[in-house]
Amino acid sequence: AIVQDVQTGEILAMASYPTFNPVEYNKVDEEWRRNRAISINFDPGSTLKTASIGIAIDKGVIDVEDQFDCENGRWLYAGKYLNDWKNFKTLNVQEILKNSSNIGTAKIMLKLGDKDLYDGLKNFGFGEKLSINLPGEEKGQLNDVKKWTKISSSRIGIGQGITATGLQMITLYSTVANDGVMMKPYIVKRIESVEGDLIHEYKPEVIRKPISLATSQKLREMLTTVVDTNGTGNKAKIKGYKIAGKTGTAQKSIKGTYSKKKINTFASIFPISSPK
Helix, strand or coil, X not given: CEEECCCXXXXXXXXXXXXXXXXXXXXXXXXHHCCHHHHCCECCHHHHHHHHHHHHHHCCCCCCCCEEECHHHEEEECCEEEECCCCCCEEEHHHHHHHCCHHHHHHHHHHHCHHHHHHHHHHCCCCCCCCCCCCCCCCCECCCHHHCCCCHHHHHCCCCCCEECHHHHHHHHHHXXXXXXXXXXXXXXXXXXXXXXXXXXXCCCEEEXXXXXXXXXXXXXXXXXXXXXXXXXXXXXXXXXXXXXXXEEEEEEECCEEEEEEEEEEEEECCCCCCC
């Protein structure tokens, strides 16, 4: 679990499980000592659709009301079947994100093209370390676009065949919340001597701007529908607040193949009127 100030990049809270008693650090299994928020690479699943659809909107390839045939839940492309969790027919882009349609997203990715998807994901920080001031950060995996196959974009765009860290995922959502401005994450605000003198102070640092203000506003509005009564993230509704969110379910990769074990993720932005 990670909580981040979207406007500064400050990490306000970060927790991993299983936990341990720091006093008994050397007695604990090494795997328990890992900071899973930054050191575990996982397939993000549908939480990545916010990035891939956002890139397509930003490039002018699609807009919110554009419609796509979702093939009644099962689609054959390049000799491979892709399934949805529900038999969707025609959905517009907003409905594709709200209902987390794999097929709708995949068709958008084919329209976007491999190069623009790859460049857009790199701009969001995938496949590289964000250089937070903590040890053990991984960079995830985003294969070079030259190695992609005919179906790669249709799978990477839905969050499969790419790996990321929790830190990369929260940075994506903080960027969407922060009007498209990507901030460098940091966990230490200042270092002082025992006498209270300032030794070093870390200040907010802009990395880049992967998407425009207009695109970020569209994404935030679309993501509020995910938490609506009929959305996939409706359990995250908070009384008195208007919030945005995105669910993700991915198959766990074990020894190079996808198993039936699942990884569940959820990202949220609130309050949506003035994200914090």
